[in-house]
Amino acid sequence: xxxxxxxxxxxxxxxxxxxxxxxxxxxxxxxxxxxxxxxxxxxxxxxxxxxxxxxxxxxxxxxxxxxxxxxxxxxxxxxxxxxxxxxxxxxxxxxxxxxxxxxxxxxxxxxxxxxxxxxxxxxxxxxxxxxxxxxxxxxxxxxxxxxxxxxxxxxxxxxxxxxxxxxxxxxxxxxxxxxxxxxxxxxxxxxxxxxxxxxxxxxxxxxxxxxxxxxxxxxxxxxxxxxxxxxxxxxxxxxxxxxxxxxxxxxxxxxxxxxxxxxxxxxxxxxxxxxxxxxxxxxxxxxxxxxxxxxxxxxxxxxxxxxxxxxxxxxxxxxxxxxxxxxxxxxxxxxxxxxxx
Ligand SMILES: [Zn+2]
Numbered sequence: 001x002x003x004x005x006x007x008x009x010x011x012x013x014x015x016x017x018x019x020x021x022x023x024x025x026x027x028x029x030x031x032x033x034x035x036x037x038x039x040x041x042x043x044x045x046x047x048x049x050x051x052x053x054x055x056x057x058x059x060x061x062x063x064x065x066x067x068x069x070x071x072x073x074x075x076x077x078x079x080x081x082x083x084x085x086x087x088x089x090x091x092x093x094x095x096x097x098x099x100x101x102x103x104x105x106x107x108x109x110x111x112x113x114x115x116x117x118x119x120x121x122x123x124x125x126x127x128x129x130x131x132x133x134x135x136x137x138x139x140x141x142x143x144x145x146x147x148x149x150x151x152x153x154x155x156x157x158x159x160x161x162x163x164x165x166x167x168x169x170x171x172x173x174x175x176x177x178x179x180x181x182x183x184x185x186x187x188x189x190x191x192x193x194x195x196x197x198x199x200x201x202x203x204x205x206x207x208x209x210x211x212x213x214x215x216x217x218x219x220x221x222x223x224x225x226x227x228x229x230x231x232x233x234x235x236x237x238x239x240x241x242x243x244x245x246x247x248x249x250x251x252x253x254x255x256x257x258x259x260x261x262x263x264x265x266x267x268x269x270x271x272x273x274x275x276x277x278x279x280x281x282x283x284x285x286x287x288x289x290x291x292x293x294x295x296x297x298x299x300x301x302x303x304x305x306x307x308x309x310x311x312x313x314x315x316x317x318x319x320x321x322x323x324x325x326x327x328x329x330x331x332x333x334x335x336x337x338x339x340x341x
Contacts, residue, residue, distance in 0.1 A: 005137035006152045010160050011145040020166045023143040028181045032142050036091040037083045038135045040182040041071050048250045054302050061155035065128035070112040074205045078111050082190050096126045113208045172318040179203050211240035218259045227258035239265040243281050248315045253299040255285045268324040278312050
């Protein structure tokens with residue numbers, strides 16, 4: 001059995017799309033051992049972190065299990081959803097979370113990102129400790145030992161480049177597939193009446209309740225002006241906006257966030273911005289990297305302009321083909337050009 005493995009080496013680097021689809025179909029099928037939601041949440045966590053890998057495609061367990069712990073906390077504590085295929089029993093990670101909740105007297109209403117950073121770290125470490133033994137080897141085994149190399153002592157995985165490219169190309173459909181199967185599992189093993197709109201819950205379980213922590217850094221950079229239209233934003237009307245829509249990236253990285261006015265934020269919604277804005281964000285990120293306090297942030301350390309360009313191109317390839325286009329955009333181009341002179 002591969003699920004207790006501590007180290008796994010990638011067997012083959014090259015796989016065809018058909019072979020990789022086969023592996024995913026297997027993971028989601030009844031043939032795979034899915035007594036808990038762990039595998040679904042691990043895939044969801046990998047997809048969320050596709051653009052948090054370094055240039056060797058390595059991903060630290062602390063980043064990976066931050067996503068995992070957040071998703072689990074929000075499902076178990078916030079939505080009260082059972083994660084194992086037996087009534088009256090709990091998945092081990094569920095028990096860990098309940099214990100932390102009781103110890104710290106945390107109400108069910110609190111979502112993960114509202115917890116104090118000490119408690120968040122405690123949860124992430126406890127979840128990581130449990131999952132690295134039970135979960136890392138499981139997906140590895142289900143993919144015929146091809147999806148990644150992993151090392152539980154180094155607490156790191158390295159994605160197979162063929163898999164990585166596949167997940168970039170099919171990110172949206174893989175997200176849908178994972179959310180759908182996760183919701184299906186939860187529907188089967190929860191009868192407490194909390195299952196209405198399960199898919200909607202699962203789709204939004206990773207979303208932060210607030211982007212305030214980014215606002216502080218961004219607002220000083222944009223000086224009260226909207227990134228898209230360049231107009232001065234009235235008090236209280238500025239929003240932190242995902243340059244590449246959240247519904248695609250499913251993650252919040254400083255390098256993909258800008259400040260927008262309510263109008264632009266609303267009309268942009270799930271759309272992309274024209275390419276000229278991409279270059280402006282890349283320039284902005286160069287400035288960020290030159291600032292020591294920002295440079296050492298975890299999300300900035302794995303940033304590169306080619307990563308953002310890839311993300312932009314892959315979002316189009318995944319069906320994000322609508323663009324925010326207003327007259328003001330033209331004004332912005334002039335505004336930014338003037339800014340540089
Ligand atoms: Zn605007």
